Amino acid sequence: MPRLIFFCGHAGTGKTTLAKRLIGPLMARTGESFCLLDKDTLYGGYSAAVMGALTGDPNDRDSPTYLQHLREPEYAGLMATARENLALGVNVMVVGPLSREVKAHRLTDPAWLQVEGDVTVRVVWVHLPEAEARRRITLRGNPNDAWKLAHWDDYRTRLFMPSAAEYPELTLFDNSAPTEQAERLLKSLL
Known part of the structure; x- marks a missing residue:
């Protein structure tokens, strides 16, 4: 029975770092x-080429143009790749914001996932206080974050924090103290 584990959350919360930290112990x-x-990793270069052609800014990952033309195809390709691996019996960790999908409770919906057979699904929502996430985004200096930082008031309207009561399918992970909580998270994923 293959496992599908999502690491979701807003930019700067440490989704990728956490997933990479846990994959070896898992x-x-x-x-x-x-x-x-x-x-x-999967779509960075492709999206840079497309956004460079569409807007002249290869680092744009948050503007209305990106959201309208590339967001959905990127996620469709990400999920198709995950499904292909799961069908081969390979466990998959998917890292991406997936905030719309989380809001709509799609990540545990078998009809939306379209996975065959018995797949164990876990969804981790990685979060930080907004000020800390913004600080980390600024420190990492990734050009893909330029739009977010330049339009923070617009960007932050998309930020949300799911509650445990409304989103029982999520494992909420506060990444401001990852060392203390990582072992507990690892056990919950097992």
């Missing part, structure tokens, strides 16, 4: 291999 404790699918 493989060691389960004796199983995992495929890591990070949206930025």
Whole structure:
């Protein structure tokens, strides 16, 4: 029974770092291999080329143009790649914001996931206080974050924090103290 684990959350919360930190211990404790699918790794170069052609800014990942033309195809490709691996019996960790999908409770909806067979699904929502996430985004200096930082008031309107009561399918992970909570998260994913 393959596993599908999502690491979701807003920019700067440490989704990728956390997934990479946990993949080794998950493989060691389960004796199983995992495929890591990070949206930025899979589509970063492609999106840069398309956005460069559309807007002249290859680093644009948050403008209305990006959201209208590339967001959905990127996620469709990410999920198709995950499904292909799961069908082969390979465990998959998917890293990406996926905030719209989380809001709509899609990540545990078998009809939306379109996965075959018995797949165990876990969804981790990685979060930080907004000020800390913005600080980390600024410090990492990724050109893809330029639009967010330049239009923070617009960007922040898309930020939300799911509640445990409204989103029981999520494992909420406060990444402001990851060392203390990582072992507990690892056990919950097993």
